[in-house]
Amino acid sequence: MTGEPAGERGVLVVGLGLIGASLLAALREGGYRGRLLGCDQDSASVATALDMQLIDAGSTEPQGLLPEASLIVLAVPVMVLPELVARLAPAIAADQVVTDVGSTKAALCEAVTRRLGRMPAWLVPGHPIAGSERSGVTAANAGLYRRHRVILTPVAQTATDAVRRIEQLWRACGAEVECLTVERHDAVLARTSHLPHLLAFSLVDGLARRDERLDIFRYAAGGFRDFTRIAGSDPVMWRDIYLANREAVLAALDEFETGVARLRRAVESGDGDTMLAVLSRASHARHYFDTLLNQKSYQAMEQRNIRYQAVHGGSIQGRIRVPGDKSMSHRAIMLGALAEGVTEVEGFLEGEDSLATLQAFREMGVAIEGPHQGRVIIHGVGLHGLQQPAGALYLGNSGTAMRLFTGLLAGQSFTTTLTGDASLTRRPMDRVAQPLRLMGARVDTAEGGRPPLTIQGGQALQGIDYDMPMASAQVKSCLLLAGMYAEGSTRVREPATTRDHTERMLTGFGYPVRREGNQAIIEGGGRLTAGPIDVPADISSAAFFLVAAAITPGADLVLEHVGINPTRIGVINILQQMGAELELLDQREVGGEPVADIRVRYSSLKGIDIPVDQVPLAIDELPVLFIAAANAEGVTRLREAAELRVKESDRLQAMADGLAVLGVDCTLYEDGIDITGGAYGGGWVDSLGDHRIAMAFTVAALRAGEDILIEDCANVATSFPDFLPLVNRIGMTVTEQTGDA
Ligand SMILES: O=C(O)C1=C[C@@H](OP(=O)(O)O)[C@@H](O)[C@H](O)C1
Ligand SMILES: C=C(OP(=O)(O)O)C(=O)O
Numbered sequence: 074m075t076g077e078p079a080g081e082r083g084v085l086v087v088g089l090g091l092i093g094a095s096l097l098a099a100l101r102e103g104g105y106r107g108r109l110l111g112c113d114q115d116s117a118s119v120a121t122a123l124d125m126q127l128i129d130a131g132s133t134e135p136q137g138l139l140p141e142a143s144l145i146v147l148a149v150p151v152m153v154l155p156e157l158v159a160r161l162a163p164a165i166a167a168d169q170v171v172t173d174v175g176s177t178k179a180a181l182c183e184a185v186t187r188r189l190g191r192m193p194a195w196l197v198p199g200h201p202i203a204g205s206e207r208s209g210v211t212a213a214n215a216g217l218y219r220r221h222r223v224i225l226t227p228v229a230q231t232a233t234d235a236v237r238r239i240e241q242l243w244r245a246c247g248a249e250v251e252c253l254t255v256e257r258h259d260a261v262l263a264r265t266s267h268l269p270h271l272l273a274f275s276l277v278d279g280l281a282r283r284d285e286r287l288d289i290f291r292y293a294a295g296g297f298r299d300f301t302r303i304a305g306s307d308p309v310m311w312r313d314i315y316l317a318n319r320e321a322v323l324a325a326l327d328e329f330e331t332g333v334a335r336l337r338r339a340v341e342s343g344d345g346d347t348m349l350a351v352l353s354r355a356s357h358a359r360h361y362f363d364t365l366l367n368q369k370s371y372q373a374m375e376q377r378n379i380r381y382q383a384v385h386g387g388s389i390q391g392r393i394r395v396p397g398d399k400s401m402s403h404r405a406i407m408l409g410a411l412a413e414g415v416t417e418v419e420g421f422l423e424g425e426d427s428l429a430t431l432q433a434f435r436e437m438g439v440a441i442e443g444p445h446q447g448r449v450i451i452h453g454v455g456l457h458g459l460q461q462p463a464g465a466l467y468l469g470n471s472g473t474a475m476r477l478f479t480g481l482l483a484g485q486s487f488t489t490t491l492t493g494d495a496s497l498t499r500r501p502m503d504r505v506a507q508p509l510r511l512m513g514a515r516v517d518t519a520e521g522g523r524p525p526l527t528i529q530g531g532q533a534l535q536g537i538d539y540d541m542p543m544a545s546a547q548v549k550s551c552l553l554l555a556g557m558y559a560e561g562s563t564r565v566r567e568p569a570t571t572r573d574h575t576e577r578m579l580t581g582f583g584y585p586v587r588r589e590g591n592q593a594i595i596e597g598g599g600r601l602t603a604g605p606i607d608v609p610a611d612i613s614s615a616a617f618f619l620v621a622a623a624i625t626p627g628a629d630l631v632l633e634h635v636g637i638n639p640t641r642i643g644v645i646n647i648l649q650q651m652g653a654e655l656e657l658l659d660q661r662e663v664g665g666e667p668v669a670d671i672r673v674r675y676s677s678l679k680g681i682d683i684p685v686d687q688v689p690l691a692i693d694e695l696p697v698l699f700i701a702a703a704n705a706e707g708v709t710r711l712r713e714a715a716e717l718r719v720k721e722s723d724r725l726q727a728m729a730d731g732l733a734v735l736g737v738d739c740t741l742y743e744d745g746i747d748i749t750g751g752a753y754g755g756g757w758v759d760s761l762g763d764h765r766i767a768m769a770f771t772v773a774a775l776r777a778g779e780d781i782l783i784e785d786c787a788n789v790a791t792s793f794p795d796f797l798p799l800v801n802r803i804g805m806t807v808t809e810q811t812g813d814a
Contacts, residue, residue: 085145091205093148095215097213112138162189172196174199178200178258198227218246219248350440380782380786386775392630396610398574411454413601433474456484456558471497475497481557483528508539539552544569565592609635610633612637616644619644619648625775628673636668637669656672680748681709685713699732721788732753737753
């Protein structure tokens with residue numbers, strides 16, 4: 074609850090059904106200090122509202138109560154609304170504002186205009202998107218509007234201050250308020266509410282008539298119950314909605330019938346491919362809807378606290394395959410979507426970062442089947458086939474997605490906005506915005522070069538010759554992707570070698586990228602041709618297990634099918650230099666990328682000065698390498714790693730703070746750290762919502778003197794969804810506790 078509607082002397086609700094009574098209940102519970110008044114034709118409802126102490130005074134007629142209120146809410150059926158507005162109009166005083174709660178808006182505005190000659194400035198058409206199949210005053214629920222949307226549809230004549238006051242009323246009930254045009258509201262609601270209700274009514278009616286003894290209901294499973302719950306809603310109200318929103322509902326029904334007819338043909342002709350394409354698109358859209366709108370995943374993640382309890386000690390034994398490479402999974406979706414033809418991906422990482430990329434392309438009109446057990450089929454639309462998404466693209470926690478998208482969207486004809494979670498919103502985007510502007514792109518950032526980003530479409534891009542100020546594969550990839558849309562050649566020079574998956578995958582898709590010394594060069598105007606992609610296991614995820622085995626006496630572990638691209642193997646080189654026993658078995662090449670099974674056994678480690686050229690090659694693995702350092706004899710020194718400060722968290726600071734809690738001796742520098750190995754204890758560590766910090770401290774527990782509690786671990790799902798089951802399988806004991814942050 075965000076406080077009461079300040080300065081309002083009273084609220085009169087006309088119509089004491091579920092919606093009106095719940096509004097009163099919410100105001101009462103929120104501590105609203107003005108008068109609460111209720112009116113209903115049914116005197117019993119008024120009496121009940123008084124009994125329930127929802128209202129201070131009530132009546133079957135609004136006129137007498139009107140002077141006591143400054144806000145009037147008309148919570149009556151849509152068919153009687155215009156008549157009620159017309160009846161009240163002469164009595165509305167200058168300081169009074171009126172709103173309604175009807176599910177259709179055009180019909181109301183037309184009818185009111187017909188009766189009064191124009192829309193009055195004091196009338197703010199509104200619609201709370203909340204409800205229940207229950208009805209009546211006794212169904213009043215003070216929490217009904219909490220975290221639900223209320224849509225207001227002010228028209229040209231509506232007073233701005235009136236809108237503000239109604240917004241304040243709904244916010245006081247915990248609702249989120251948005252404004253839409255009348256037409257957009259009716260079209261959206263026809264599809265998202267009126268159509269599904271009509272289908273539920275129709276299905277239940279059809280079945281009930283067919284089965285007189287209603288046996289069908291006795292055997293109905295959960296799916297039937299879920300689909301038809303809304304068929305228990307108020308028939309009169311829904312009849313009125315269909316009468317009022319006729320045109321938009323008919324348009325929605327036509328679209329629906331086209332879709333059903335397509336599925337019918339597929340069922341009739343046994344066309345399993347079409348069925349799978351439609352069903353998987355729908356299934357994923359539904360899950361995404363859950364994650365975004367029901368605040369179950371990405372958004373909830375920022376509020377939900379998952380705490381790991383890593384029991385100290387344990388052994389490490391076994392043979393495992395960690396999930397697919399995150400960098401390659403992002404790129405496989407991007408290039409597959411922009412290619413001509415169908416791209417089949419195996420080994421795709423079903424983590425939240427790469428799923429956000431996948432969903433973003435669905436929103437730009439690309440048909441993508443899966444993922445199902447790492448398999449994704451992308452129906453490419455070609456370099457110029459993307460469509461403008463309906464809203465901003467939400468990229469969750471993923472810096473890679475945001476920076477690479479910025480490059481490829483700079484070349485589109487339409488404008489797009491990119492957003493992300495709290496961590497992503499803090500990350501620097503000028504590093505891509507500035508060079509893209511040199512190419513002729515228009516990229517708007519929020520203050521300090523942070524997200525959200527708006528990338529203006531329809532700009533002609535020119536190739537550039539660019540010296541990257543930092544060793545970043547994301548910046549390089551962003552510019553190479555933009556380079557496909559630019560005139561002439563785009564050259565990117567890197568100060569140190571960074572991962573080259575973009576170059577390799579572009580080449581694999583038939584789009585050549587030249588390499589001259591430390592430069593990657595691409596010519597604009599080419600095309601991508603679809604082909605199969607096998608994504609190996611992610612060496613960045615494998616790193617947690619490489620270190621786990623390297624520090625645990627008696628450990629013997631094999632990690633299968635790990636990508637060992639030379640631009641990613643810093644972790645292997647550094648561990649070997651520290652004295653770890655690593656063997657690369659069965660080295661082979663899969664789809665242009667080298668892979669191997671890696672066997673790692675315990676051996677005693679020694680501290681080293683980490684070679685600076687290995688830093689970009691181990692950039693994401695450094696946090697867990699700090700745990701190796703804490704278990705090594707002597708000091709491990711890291712420098713020239715300031716990039717760690719602009720990842721999902723300030724990883725230098727986060728690791729130094731956590732190591733200090735465990736009692737590990739370390740000194741932090743602006744661009745690095747010194748860590749002295751030795752025995753350490755346990756304690757409470759904050760991962761700051763950064764997946765790699767959370768997983769690094771989990772591994773630390775293997776040699777800790779006591780258990781380690783790690784706070785804020787939900788984001789492990791961004792890169793490593795099955796981390797906990799896997800660590801528990803190979804000999805650790807780690808449990809998770811969920812609570813509110
Ligand atoms: O290109 C990529 O896929 C990535 C590049 C690196 O970031 P920078 O380019 O910022 O170094 C890395 O940290 C990130 O996890 C993935
Ligand atoms: C830095 C990382 O990812 P991103 O930059 O894509 O958020 C990471 O996975 O460690």
